[in-house]
Amino acid sequence: MHHRLSRDDFDDICRQPAKFLMYSAVRRALRQTEQFRGNARGLMVLVVDKQWIWHAKAAARLLLKDPSNPYVRDDIRSVVAIYDDTSKRRSEVSVVRPEHQSFLLSTSREALPVSIQLAADAIVDIPGPTARHVQAARRLAGVDDVDVQTAAWIARQRAEVVIGLSARNSLKYFDASLLGRPPDEPERGPKLSDLPGYRPTRRWVADLKGDVADWRQGRLQWSELSKGILLTGPPGTGKTLFATGLANELGFDLVSTSVAEWQGSKQGYLGDTLSAMSKSFADAASRRGAVLFIDELDAIGDRARMRSDHVYYEGNVIARFLELVTRINEQPGTVVVAATNYEHLIDPAILRSGRLEEHIVLELPDEEERAEMFSYHLGHGISSQQLRPLTDQLRLATPADIDKYAREAKRHARQRKAMVDLGDVAAALPAKAPLPEDVLHRIAVHESGHAIMALASGQVEAVHIRLETHMVEGVTVQDGGRVQYEMKDMALPTERQLLARVRTMLAGMAAEEVVFGTRSIGSGGVQGSDLDQATRLAYRLAGSYGLGKWLRFQVDAQWVDHSFQPMPELRVEVDGILGREYRATKELLSKEKAALMRMAAELAVDREIRLGRQS
Structure with missing residues (x-):
């Protein structure tokens, strides 16, 4: 002592x-x-x-x-x-x-x-x-x-x-x-149940809230609770707000930190990082109930991906983190919420049962959720139904974007010295420029190519195609159109089925070449694009699944990302797969050119169509 x-x-x-x-x-x-x-x-x-x-x-x-x-x-x-x-x-x-x-x-x-x-x-x-x-x-x-x-x-x-x-x-x-006087309850912000969105998390949160109530009444041991969750999703989808709302829902304190904060502590040496990490966990454990929120968890690393010169540092950080998570789960009253944009970069041991065992993906809000979020941020002064004609235009908006637009609408109203109305909302939304007809036609052909190849693959029950008529000014990367697939259940995909997926991903570019004789940049340029997805799937085929030219296992399928460095011969083989499937896609779309052009014309007029396999 x-x-x-x-x-x-x-x-x-x-x-x-x-x-x-x-x-x-x-x-x-x-x-x-x-x-x-x-x-x-x-x-x-x-x-x-x-x-x-x-x-x-x-x-x-x-x-x-x-x-x-x-x-x-x-x-x-x-x-x-x-x-x-x-x-x-x-x-x-x-x-x-x-x-x-x-x-x-x-x-x-x-x-x-x-x-x-x-x-x-x-x-x-x-x-x-x-x-x-x-x-x-x-x-x-x-x-x-x-x-x-x-x-x-x-x-x-x-x-x-x-x-x-x-x-x-x-x-x-x-x-x-x-x-x-009776003691005052601490003033808290909104509970998670008061916030719109977060549909995938509702069941887990409701179960946890009920279990915490039973634990407080002595009817349940803390060890019986599911108390570790990882949230995955793009920036701005409300992961931090989720942790705050969950703490308020449970009546717990919020202890918020990040891996970057630990790594930036003092001089950033290993001892500084471990000390800062331990201090965050100790802070949470010392409360009468706490939600420990850890942002940017992917920065903690993965022992299977370490560079040789980083093994000592990263190995110690991960080992200490595993120890802390295990021990904090044994301490009554602490729930761990972690957030990441890249779940596949996290060491699997962190995500196993008993640690961060619940994994939930937060997607961009749908049409109904966008209107509900906007109405919430306006204090429900305008109903979600009234907002739908405006918020339906915000298909790529994150919850953070919607919060920003709502604040801008309230600022417009303050300047007028009046209550917020739909005119203020319209003025707050980003300016949009109409797309020229020739660009709309090319996008319609591109998306129709995806739809035809998906239906021909036999792997989808239906497709939903949507065409954007306007683009937000000042934003470099945007979706001019989108195809959503209602997939069949493929528990154990075969080589033929995976190659059909590659063809579906390449079909937009191939359709443009079939109809116009030239290709645009719409299939590549960014992570997550058609070409990026097709390339990664081809690397998994040849380098992980053993479905390429050679029976080879070079990399775990989930690790085929932007940091993956393939062997030269694997790169050559993937180039061959992509080239072969692109030619096959072009050949099929050339045979179906009349159907392709009819579908594109219908999409250009209606802006949105739904098709089944019998269409």
Whole structure:
């Protein structure tokens, strides 16, 4: 047990009266134990009033932290735990002889199993803070001193009153009648159930909320909950807002961080990164209920992808992260929410059951969700039904974009000194320029080519084609049209079926060449384009699935991304696959040119068509 604090930890508890008060109370109660005086190893049970127990847990961690080594933070690795006395299976608690000092906190001696009471080297009752502790907390916080009688009166109050008055600048005009009022609930933002969108998450959140309620009532153990989730989706789809709304839904605190924040801590050395990471987890574990939100999780890395000169650094970061996630899931009251744009770049061990076991993809909002989001941000002053004619134009808008447009609409209304109306909304939307007819015709041919090849493949039940008539000014990459496929269930795709998918991806470019004799840039240029998808699928065919010229496995299928470096002979083989399938696609579309042109003409007029295999 350590009797001195590092400068950083001392500065920290000076700013946190609750932490300082319990640190002082715990030290005072432990003075006569062998663990405190002689640093003997052993299990110490601290019996703490329920209203102070989470602050006592944070204080106990400080006592076990070694200030001589600032790069090692053992807040999670050291055994400092709260015994969950709501458990209905107390007889199953394991007693393990610790190899170092450890604390177990409980709200009463009676709640502890006999095995723990017998194994404990010391069971110590932790009284509340004393008058001297209150006086010291106020001095360290830099507020006015109080006399010992006033400090003693403060120390006799309930925990939240003691904490508040220990931090108050002056008690000169304090109204003691305020203590007779019921405690205020903390003011929180909107709950997730109040927010529009997030349809794929609703079931998981509802189940978690019900389980948390049962856990609070002692009907369910924390270990039974699903409490780790990974959100995947493009930027702006509301991953951060999800974590905030979930915390409010559960009545938990939000602890928000990111891998970039850990890596940028202090000098960015390995010890700095590990210390910052551990501090975030320890912060969440010390709360009475917390959602730990970790953004940009893909930056944590994947051990199978490490460069040889990064193995030591990245290996230690991932190993420490795995340890922290495992241990935080054992601590009652903490839910971990991680977010990424690239799930395939994350080490699989992080995503296994028992860690971040729930995986949900957040897509761009659909027509109904866009209108609901816009209405929400306008305070429901305009209904979603009234907004649909305008918001239906925002097919590629993210939730963040919609929030921005709504703020702009309210600004227009403030300038007019009036309530927001549809005119303000229209003025806030990005300016659009109409597409020339020849460009519309080419896009219609391109998308119709995809549709014909998809239907010919036998892998889709129906297709939905949509053509955009306007493009947003100032945006470089946009969809002029889009084809959505209603796919058949293909549990075990064959080589023929995968090659048919390659042809479908290349069909837009091939259709342009069949009809116009030339090709545009519409099939490539960016990640996620037709050509990008076809190329990656061809690499999986030849380099992972063993369906190419050679029976070869070079790379896991999920790792064929922008960072993948193929062998030269694999590159040559993929070029051959793409060239062969492009020629086959052109040949089929040439035979179906009349049908292709009819479909394109219909799309150019109607802007949207749906087709089934019998069409």
